[in-house]
Amino acid sequence: MKRTCATGVLILALAFGGPAWADTVRVGYTPEAYPPFFLQDASGKWGGWELEIVDALCVEAKLDCVLTPTAWDGIIPALTTKKIDMIAASMSITEERMKTIDFSDRYYKSPAEVVAARGSEISATPEGLKGKILGVQVSTTHEAYARKHFASAVAEIKGYQTQDEAFQDLAAGRVDAVQGEAIAAEGFLASDQGKACCEAKGNVVDDPEILGLGAGFGFRQDDDPLREKINAAIKGIRASGKYDEISKKYFTFDIYGD
Structure with missing residues (x-):
């Protein structure tokens, strides 16, 4: 096309x-x-x-x-x-x-944000993601950041070909949280599906070497x-x-x- x-x-x-x-x-x-x-x-x-x-x-x-x-x-x-x-x-x-x-x-320029189920105690920190499954889009700065900063805390970093697929699995309960650009997350959270399931849990601590x-x-x-x-x-x-x-x-x- x-x-x-x-x-x-x-x-x-x-x-x-x-x-x-x-x-x-x-x-x-x-x-x-x-x-x-x-x-x-x-x-x-x-x-x-x-x-x-x-x-x-x-x-x-x-x-x-x-x-x-x-x-x-x-x-x-x-x-x-x-x-x-x-x-x-x-x-x-x-x-x-x-x-x-x-x-x-x-x-x-958009900060990196963690999104999770509404009302959960998850936060955008290693402690707040401890034992959780974190979704990220593969081959992105978010995957690199998660592997550097969250790998020792989370149960699994699950990769997706698209950011939308990661958000869909979050809504379906197949992952506990998703990291992505705050602006893209805002679009998901403004949708009917996003409003029903999820909320922003804060921005990750900036790492310009990775996040750019x-x-x-x-x-x-x-x-x-x-x-x-x-x-x-x-x-x-x-x-x-x-x-x-x-x-x-x-x-x-x-x-x-x-």
Whole structure:
């Protein structure tokens, strides 16, 4: 499945062949429910805050962008092997990932939060999770954090391919708690299912080495021109008010963060 964002806006090919994205920028995203960042409507079309921001950035930067669905666990290899040109997947900027790819400037920042059954005594600490089953999305900063900070306390760290699957198992009682981005957790807790079962139990103690410096768009390490265009576009849509215009449709707070 592919669809075009910023349609009708073409970039000019450079004189000596140009970069891989001289005709189109293939923007890799993960086609999975991650509200309010990624949402699929009844017709199967993907939207949500992140894809609206990508569309605005491509218009601002005068880039022709094609959204390219890519599995989360293969999205960095897809970038480095030039199957896509840019990652837009709420990916945290971390030192470990920067060994392989480059990042744009931050475009939002969300703390990591633990969610559990309403009324339970679970908290976002090793003591509060002692003997519990903790769900996390695999190959994420949340899994890395849980294995570093909670592995000695919990009974099991259970991995899921998507954050939505982790929340579904929490609602069904198959795990005791789930760790994820506070903003994604807010979306789940606002749903009928989330309201009925669960509540936020607090943010984990920050570990910038693992949790990173916020979310950034990913680029190949030799693709400074595209990264710089997107950085300029981030500044541009924030200055013009477009960033806030989109964000206010999804959030009641400043998602950009401090």
